[in-house]
Amino acid sequence: MKEFGYQRVLEVSEAISVLGADPDARFLGGGTNLVDLMKTGVERPGRLVDVRELPLGHVELTSDGGLRIGATVTNSDLAAHPEVRRRYPALAQAVLAGASGQLRNMATVGGNLLQRTRCGYFTDVAGPCNKRLPGSGCPAIEGEHHNHAIFGASEHCVATHPSDMGVALAAFDAVVRYETADGPGELPLADFYLPVGDTPHLETALPSGALITGITLPPAPVAAHSRYRKVRERASYAFAIGSIAAALDVRDGVVQEVRLAFGAVASRPWRALAAERALTGGPATAEAFAAAADAELAAAEALPHNGYKVPLMRNLVVALLTELTEEAAR
C-alpha cells in the first residue's frame, strides 16, 4: 500500500485548514472502512487527518426535545445512550445491528454516513466500476448483483449504501451539520446523498473540504415507538440484504403518524414516503400495511437476481408495523 502521512487534529478549524491545504488528504474517523479501502487500493490518500480527538464526541438533548449527536461519537456510545434508546429506539437497534462490537467501538457517526458501498466490483481495483473509475462500466448489472439496489439505481451503478444507522436517521428526518472554511452548513439527510444518475462517483452533497460535525434529530414523539429489523445472510457481522426502520402512532385503530425507511435497497437510505402517505389516516391492519408496501414497491426496478427484495421488503413492512400495532394495543 501507498505510504501516507498521519496527523491528529484537536480543533475543527485546524482539521479544515489541514485538509484544505492538501488535496490528497482524507479525514480519518474510526478507519473501519477507509483503512480497508486503502489496503485494497481503492483509496490512496497521501495524508490522513485523524479527527477522533475533535470536541465532537457528545450526545445532547436539544431544547425542543430532539438530539444533537457529535460526529465523533462512536457507534457503541450512540447505541448505548439512554436518550437515544428512549426517544429513538430504532436508531439504537440499527446501530447495534451493524458490524461487530469491536468495529462499533471504533466507528464514528460521521464516518458511518460516509462509508462506501460494499459492492464486490467497487473493491476490486483490477476490474471496472463507474463509482471507482468513472466511465469504466458497471459489471454488477450483468454479473453478481443479488444484493444490489431495487430503487433509484441507474444503468451506471446499482450499488447500495451499507449503513444501518443511516436508515433509522432517514426515518427520523435527521439533519447533517458540517463545517467548511466559509463557515457552518446543514443538509437534511434526504438531500445529503446525491441521485446516482450518470455520476455514481459523486455520492454526497457535502461541499468540498467540509467536515461533518454532527447530526441533529428533530423531536419526533412517534420515534419512541419504533423498531429496526435487519435481514442478512448470517445472524451477525454481515451487511443487510434488506432492512427497515419503522415508527408508528396508532390510536383507535387509525394510523396517526408513521415513519418508514428501507436499507440495502438503494444507493442511500430509502425513505418510504409513498408507503407513509398511503398509511396515514387509514386503518392499522395487515391488509393496509401490505397495500402501503406495494405502493412504495411499485417503483422498484429489480435486476434478474435481486427481485426477492420486493417481497422481502413487503413482508418486513407488514411484520414490523404489525408488531408496533400490537405493542401499541398493550
Add this chain to the structure above:
Amino acid sequence: MTTTTGTTTTTGAFGTARTRLEGREKVTGAARYAGDIPLPDLAHGWMVLSTVARGRVSAVESEPVLAMPGVLAVVHHENAPRVNLDYMGMIGKPDPILGVFQNDRVPFMGWPVALVIAERPEQAREAAEALVVRYDQEPHDIGFTAGHPDMYTPADSPFGPAVATKGDVEAELAASTFVVDSEYTTPEEHHNPMEPHAATAHWDGGRLEVFDSNQGSTMVAAELAQIFSLDAESVRVRSEHVGGGFGSKTTRPHQVAAVMAATLLQRPVRVVMTRRQMFSTIGYRSPTAQRVRLGTDESGRLRVLDHRSECVTSTVHEFIERSATVSRVMYDADAHYTSDRVVRLDVPSPTFMRAPGEAPGSFALECAMDELAEKSGIDPIELRVRNEPDRGPVSGLPFSSRNLVACYEEGSRRFGWADRDPRPGLRREGRWLLGTGMAAASFHSGAGPSTAGVTAEADGTFTVRINAADIGTGARTAINLVAADALAVDPERVRVVMADSDLGPAMLAGGSMGTRSWAWAVGIAVSELRERLALGGDIPPEGITARSDTTEAIGALASKERHSFGAQFAEVAVDVTSGEVRVRRMLGIFAAGRIVNPLTARNQLVGGMIWGISMALHEEAVRDRASGGLVSPDLAGYHFAANADVPIVEADWVDDPDPDDPVGIKGVGEIGIVGAAAAISNAVWHATGVRHRNLPIRPDRVLSAGTNVPEPGHAG
C-alpha cells in the same frame, strides 16, 4: 450401547482430557508462526497475480518499479531460474502453479506472474501493486454447469476408480416401489485458514532452510528438493506452529517463490500471502452438480443406489472432488452406480478441502435418503438401518469396524428423535417454523508411513521426535499422550519435538490420518525402547534411543473397508417471510475408533459440524463470468457462520473397538463436517415442506421457495 467419553480402554494417559501443551504460548502471543520468525537481513517478497483469466503475459514493466524505494528485484517469467516439476509428490503430481514464473501462460485469474522483493514488506507491496503487467488476453470459460459439453470421465486414481458399478441400475429402478431422482448442487467453497500461508527461506551453510506454515514438512521439503533439484538432505523445512490448514497448506507457490528469491538474492526472503491472494493460489473445493437416484422395494430396502457427480478442475491440473465415492461405503443395494466426472475450465486448480468428496457427496446422498424416507413413509433412521451393509457394498471387503447403528441409537436417544412427528410444516414459534433432520456420515480411515524416535533420557524423562504437524488440532498433545501411555509414565515426563523435516519422514496432517499414522510410529518405537530398557543398566548421558518406521507394518495391513462413521442431528428455525434460517441445536454421535484426547477430539468434531452449518447456510464463492475472477474474495464477502449462527453443538462418540487394528485410532479431523449440511437441509424441509437441494440455503432462496405443507391427514 453407551457413550463412553473418556473411558475407552484407558489404562493411562490415552483417553484423558488434556489442554494443548502449547496453549499458553498461543494465547499469550509467544508462539511464533512462519511469518514471525526474525532473521537478520530479511527481505520481503510480494506476489503479483494475473488480472486476466486466460492469455499470455506480453510485458512485465519492471524498470519503474525497480526505481521505487527499497525494491531489490522483480522476478518474472523472463528472468526466473528454471525449476523441475517432473516428480510424484506425497499427494500426487505437483499442481503447475508451483512452477512459478516459468512461462508466459496465464491459465486463470489470480495466477502468479511476478514476485517483487524489497527491504520492507510495505515497500514490496506498494511496488507489487504499482507493477504494470501487460497481457494478450484470450476468451475464457469459467461457467461450471451440470452436463457441461466438455465434461469427461477421468482416469482411475490411487484414490479409487472414477466409475464403479454393480448390477443393472435401470432394471432395478424399473422394478422399484419407491423411487427418488433428485439433483443437487454445491457451490465453489474455500478453506481459508486464519493464519495466511507464509514462508521464510534462507541458505545456511549450504543448506536450504525454510520456516513455513504447512501440514507436513516431509512433503514440503521433498517437493522443494525436487523443484530446485537439490539433494533431499540439503533441505530443511520447519513449521512449529500452524494456524489452520484444512487441506490448503501443502506445497504452494509462496514457498517456491521464497526459495527462488532467497537463492537469487543470497539473503533471507519471506513471502506472506494476503487473504485475497489465498482465494486463487491455495486451492479450494470445486462446485459440484450431483444426481442421485434411489429405488427400493416395498420394505424400503434399496434395489438401486445411483450417484453421479460432476466437478470442475483447472486447465493445468486435474483434481477430482470425489463426491460420489461416499455412496460406495454407506448403503447396500442390488445395483450400484457411482461416478465422478470433471470439466476443465479457466479457473484455479481445486484441491483437498476438509472432507474432500465426502462433504459435498454426503449432502446429496443423505438428502436423497431423507426424500426416500418421506416417499416411503419410513422413519429416516429406520430406513438407513434397513440398508446397513455387512460388507463394502461395492468392494465386498469386510469393514474393519462399523458402529453406525450405535451412533443412530445413541443420537436418537439424546436428540429426542422418537418423539418426532415426521410431517413437515407443523411446528411454529412466532415467525419461526421449526424442524428437525438427521443424516449419516462416514470418512475413510487411513495411515501413511512414518518414522519416529523415542529417547529415554538420563534424567528419567523421555523425548519423542517425529515430523508431525500440529495445525491447530492438538496433535502435539495427542502424541504426548500416546507416548506417555505406551511408556506408562506421567505425560509431564514426555517432551515432544516435531514439525521439522530433519526428524525423518512422516505422514502429513491430512486425510484424518495424522494422529493414526504418528501414534503408530511412536507406539512401535516405544515398544522397542521398553524392550531395551528392560535389559537394565544405566542410561548414558546421551540417552537411549529407539527408532521406528511403519512402512512395512502399514503395507501388511489387511485389505478392509476402514472408515469412521457418525450420525448428525439438527434442529432449525425458518422464517419464510424473510428467508432466514437459524440452526437451534446440533448433535453428532461418532464411531471414530479410540479417542486419544477427548478435549481436542471434541474440538475437532464440533469444529467440523460448525463448518457444516457454514456449508449449509453461508459458504459460496461467486465467480464473475465476464472477468473470470471471484467477486468479493475476502472474509467480509465470503460468508461463514459467525458466533451468533452457532447454537448448542454437541459431539460425542460410541465405543468403536477394532481388536485387529494395531493402533485403533481412526481420526476425527474430517468426519464432523460430513452429513452436517444434509441434516440441516433435511431439517429445513421438515420445517417448511420445501426441499432445498442447492447450497447454500440462502435467505433469497428460502423466501422465494416459501412453504409446501401437505393438507392435514396426508402423512407425507
